[in-house]
Amino acid sequence: MRFTIDEYAKTFKMSKEMIQNKIRTKRLNYIIEGGLTYIIVPRSSLDEEKRQEIAQNIKPSSPPASTPQKTTVGMIIALYQKENQQLKLKIKELEAKVDRLVNDKEQMLIAERERIEEIYTAKDEQLKNLLEVINTKLLLSQGNAVHDVDITATAPIAPTLPNGVIELKRYLKFIGMGSEERKAVKRRFELAFGSDIRIIQKEGEFYVDLSKYDYTDFLS
Incomplete structure (x- = not known):
């Protein structure tokens, strides 16, 4: 036997709110057909007095006689499958949201x-x-401790340069010369090397001694 919520409330003297609560907590068997909720009550669970009362007062809702419908195991399975599919879709949506959040956090x-x-x-x-x-400024500030260096075209350079002698390319970079200007100055030093005592060379690199000599003519 099956009843609408209204019929079930009248038959079993129960409020609709209590019936809805029992439906939500799965304490009542029910199906949904055509947008209506029907509560399933096995006839065997009713005593004889209740059966007679139902027969006299309420005719349980049923499909038209020409098209009888019964609640079958297949209908219940189909209902559970539909709910299961909906749950799977919701799980996929949640997983996609979690993946997006994780990816955003990683980025x-x-x-x-x-x-x-x-x-x-x-x-x-x-x-x-x-x-x-700072290193260049320290070297410049040590000019008062400079020693004489004997530089000739053939004489070897002393293993250690005296204090105050600064590498030419570092000095030119320090005073803000550009790359092309530094190349031009280096060429002038190469041409004057061996004939100008101010030109100091060690291991292929040129040095200047600002504490002893003026190199303005090479820089202009």
Whole structure:
């Protein structure tokens, strides 16, 4: 036997709210057909008095006589399959949302790591340039401790340069000369080497002694 919610409430003297609660908590067997909820009550579960009362007062809802419908195992299975499919779709949607959130978080972490690496790389470059400038200034400030160096075309250069002597390319970079200007100055030093006592060379590199000589003519 099956009843609508209204019929079930009248027959079993129960409020609709209580019936809805029992349906939600699966304490009542029910099916949904055509948008209506029908509560299934096995006839064997009713005593004789209740059966007679139902027969006298309420005619349980049933399909037209010409098209009788019975609740079958197949209908119940189909209902569970439909609910199961809906649950699978919801699970897929949740999994997709989780994947998007994880991917967004990973992208944010990668971007943050790259930004930090760029900051530290820039800081390292700035520190390197600062140390070069400080080192050059220290060499310039030691000009009062310079020793004479005997430079000739054939005489070997002393193993250690005297204090105050600075590598030419470092000095030119320190005073802000561009790459092309530094190349031009180096060519002038190469042409004057051997004939100008101011030109100092060691292991193929040129040096200047600013504490003793003026190199303005080479720089202009």
